[in-house]
Amino acid sequence: MKKLCSTYSILVLAIAFVLVGSFSAQAQVLYQPVPADNPNLAGNSAWTAACASSSFNEYFVNFRWDPPMVGSDNEFILELSDANGYFASPTELARVSDKNGTFDFEFEFSLPTDTRGENFKFRVRSTSPAKTSPASEPFSMYFIDYNYPLLISENGSGSIPSGGLIQLCGGGSVTLKPHNIPNANTYIYNWYRSGTLLAEKSESITVSEPGMYYVELDYGDCSGSANTLSNTIEISTGTSSGLAINGASNIEVCPGETHQLEANVSGLGLTYTWYKDGTVVSGPTVDASTYTVDASINGFEGSYAVEIDGANTCKELSEAVTVSSPGSFDVTQNNEQNIVLLPSQTKTLSVATTATTPAYQWFKNGSAIAEATSSSLVINSVGEYHVEVTDNGGACEAAPLSSETTTVVAPESFEFVIEIIGSYATCENTDATLSLSIINAVGSNGSKTDVTSELQNSFAYQWQFDGAPLAGETSKTITVSSQEENGGYILKGTIDSFNATSNNLQIKLASNETLTISSNGTVYCEGGDAIVLSTTKDLTNESFSWKKDGVALASTSEALTVGEPGVYQLVIDTNECPVVSNEITIQAFDDSLLVLDNSENIILVEGDSQTLTANGADSYEWYDAGNNLISNSNAYDFQEEGEYLLIASFGTCTISKIITVTYRDMFAIPNVITANGDGINDLWVLPNTYSRDPNVLVTIFNERGEQIFSQSGYENNWPQSTTAFNKQSMIFYYKITRGGRSLKQGTITVIK
Known part of the structure; x- marks a missing residue:
């Protein structure tokens, strides 16, 4: 019998050696990944093109591989090529580490938002060992980040012509461009003329041929689902009428005179629209082929053009002509338009002009002031003042130009407006700066004139706190920096016989004290x-x-x-x-405050260890089954089976956890024993799961079904020394139960 067992062992080792050698010579095979059905959608078909968007971006691919097994730390990585199918810089789509024992599975992935192209491929890499699958077939893949109808107009101006019609005259052209899409230059476009796809792919297209033009974003096979088809612009062509404005291209008109502009095409029942500096000044009006420029109107100078339109003609805009005045000049006021005049004060008004030989006449309340004929005027009374300037040296007859009016008032009183400079919040800031912001001169009718810039340096100032003057605070600004200075602040001022008072600002500062x-x-x-x-x-x-x-x-x-x-x-x-x-x-207090990084029931392989870490508490105590303190750390490394106690403290509160550690069975139930008395494999030994457990009943039957052995808490002691075997090989049956419920059953072959 010893020789038989020895021969059997050698045979098993030999077979194992052959198998190991065979597998070691074999390498894993990674197959080409292919599109797979989306289990979250109706139907049962794989995708043929990936058309993703913000509302849908969920795709699956199937991947298969063959053993030998990969490493336990292996990861399978799904990668995407560039738009041309190259993997020089692949994009990672998905990564899994729990499929190392699964030979056929699906990757789930989402398209990156910058994916646009017709020839994307994907592949799968393993990390342990490092291998790469063949690349997939090419696929159309697009992330549709814009899926609204485009709007096109001339040069993308946003102005769509009436009826969508643009007329081109005399061989002209027009540029069409979308105007409602952000980052327009980052997309590829499909332009169409009367249903025919054109070669242009850029955001704009310049056209001269008649037809119906429209565009959509080029999302390849996904274009139809993107819903980006634009409005239609009709281009029609015609012959130019050679429209122009008769006469010179530069025309001078003296102030007070008029000049008639005339189109060279007239009498055909056309409509005319006249423009000055690109803005419509007349029309469209039928047969209005002339326009009169009136030089008595201020600002008549500019560029004038005319546009014609009508049945059986081509809409056309003329070249512009320039209308100017040889005698034009400017008058610039050198003083404020609103002046406050205090008693006994005088003020000087003045103007500057670009006139060649200017003559001046000052007016007060609409009446000329005798002998006030220079560029400046000294005043000492209230009223409204202006000056008329005449250029006596120009090419045109003398025509006066008036300056703006200066209003001079005598105040009834003055008022101050003070405010806090910078950000301020009650009881939040620890300092605040107050300053004079406005000085108003108040008229007899209650009207107010801002005279800050003119008089702010002429007043004498005094700050008051809660009605009392503050010593030394005589400027326009004051800074408050302590809670003792909380209260109401007013600024007062004097000038001549006038006294001014400001609004009252209440200041409440926070304390600088830190309270802990x-x-x-x-x-x-x-x-x-x-x-x-x-x-x-x-x-x-x-x-x-x-x-x-x-x-x-x-x-x-x-x-x-x-x-x-x-x-x-x-x-x-x-x-x-x-x-x-x-x-x-x-x-x-809540038990969930204590967090364990693993189960409270730990299963160990005998001889190994496992660490359990606790978090969330202030302190920890670990006790063994004998109630001995074994650690004060937040983690403990278990090496022996048994019951342990963890006490976690949260201030004055505690949580107790029982930790159970058991050894894992490392072998299966044997089905062959050799009862030959050599001390090797003589007894039927069960794993720890079933042996020595008083709740587990082990029963053994002979080949006739007769019970020959039954024991609770089986002690791995069958067959007993008194058991006799009368055959070379005998078959027995066993049944293992717990509480009447069957756990395992099978056969035992006893070889003598």
């Missing part, structure tokens, strides 16, 4: 030690309150005992602006 509270814990549990909030600030003479979740509590104690979870603060009321402490959040 602390606690002896942050987790609240019923029956645990009390959580107490306190501060090092002496509150004896302070008005204060404790707040929970922003609501004041009734407690007047300087130390607060927390009665429930919430967000707590301490607030001291001082100088109308509270001093607010930091926040402390007290959490409700």
Whole structure:
């Protein structure tokens, strides 16, 4: 029998050696990935083109591979080529690490948002060992990031012509371009003329042939589903009439005179539209082939053109002619238009002009002022003043040009407006700067004139705090920087016999003091030690309150005992602006605060170890089955089976966890034993799962079905020394049950 077992062992080893050698000579085979059906959609067919968008971007490919097995740390990676099918810089679409024992599976992936092209391919790489599958067939793949109808117009101006018609005259051309798509130059386009696809692929197209033009974004096989087809522009052609404006291209008209512009095409019942500097000034009007320029109207100078339109003619715009004045000049005012004149004051008004030989005449309230004929005028009374300038040296007859009117008023009073410079919020800022912003002269009728720039350096100033003057504060600006200065501020000023008073600004500054509270814990549990909030600030003479979740509590104690979870603060009321402490959040005690990185039931291979890590608590204690403290760390490395206790502390609250460690069975139930007394394989030995468990019943029957052995808590002791075997090989049957429920059953061959 010993010789038989020895021969059997040698045979098994030989077969294993052959198999290992065979597999070691064989390499994994990665097959070409192919499109697969989407299980989340109706139907059962694989995709032929990937047309993704923001509302749908879910695709699957099938991948197969053949053993030998890959490494346990292997990952399969799905990669996408560039638009030309090259993998010089592939894009990773998906990565899986849990398919190392699955030879046929699907990758799920989404298209990157910049995917646009007709020849994308994909492939699969493994990392352990490093191998690459053949590339797939090429596919049309597009991420449709714009799927609205395009709108096209001339040069993308956004102005679609009436009826969608554009006429081209005399061999002209027009550029069509979409005007409602962002980043238009990043797309490829399909342009059509009367249903025929054109060669142009850019965002604009210049056309001269008649036809119906429209465009769509070129999304390849996905173009139809993108819904980007544009409006249609009809291009028609005709013969130019040679439209022009008769006469010279540069015309000079003296002030006060008129000049008639005339089109060279007339009397055909056409409509005429006249333009000045590109803006319509007349029409469209039938047979209005002339337009009169009136030089008595200020600003008549400019570029004039005419456009014709009508039945059986080509819409056409003439070249522009320039109309100017040889005697034109400018008059510029050198002073403010609104002036406040104080008693006994004088002011000087003046103008500058570009006239060649200017003559001046000043007016007050519409009447000429005697002997006021220079470019400046000294005034000492209120009224409305302007000057007329005449150029006596120009090519045209003298025509006066008036300056703007200056209004001079005498104030009834003055008022100041003060404001805070920069950002300011009540009881948030720790300083504030106040400054004069406006000085208004108030007229007898209540009208106000801003005279800040003229008089701000002429007033004498004094700041007041809560009605009392502030010593030394006599400028236009004041800075407040402490809570003791909280209150109302007014700026007063004097000039001549006038007194001015500002609005009242209330300033409330926050304290510079930092108020800090602390606690002896942050987790609240019923029956645990009390959580107490306190501060090092002496509150004896302070008005204060404790707040929970922003609501004041009734407690007047300087130390607060927390009665429930919430967000707590301490607030001291001082100088109308509270001093607010930091926040402390007290959490409700919850078992979920303790997080374990693995199961509480650990199965070990005998001789190995496994670490269990806990997080979330303040401290940890690990105990073995004998209640011995074995660690204070947040992690413990288990090496032996048994029951362990973890106590996690959260302030004064604790959580206890029982950790059970058992050994994993490393062998199957044997079906052959050699009861020859050599001490090797003489007994039927069961895995730990079924042996020595008092709840597990092991029963053995002979070949006639007669029960010959039955034991709870089987001790791996069959066959017993008294058992006799009268044949060379005998077959027995076994059944393993727990609580009457069958766990395993099979045969045992006993070889003598």
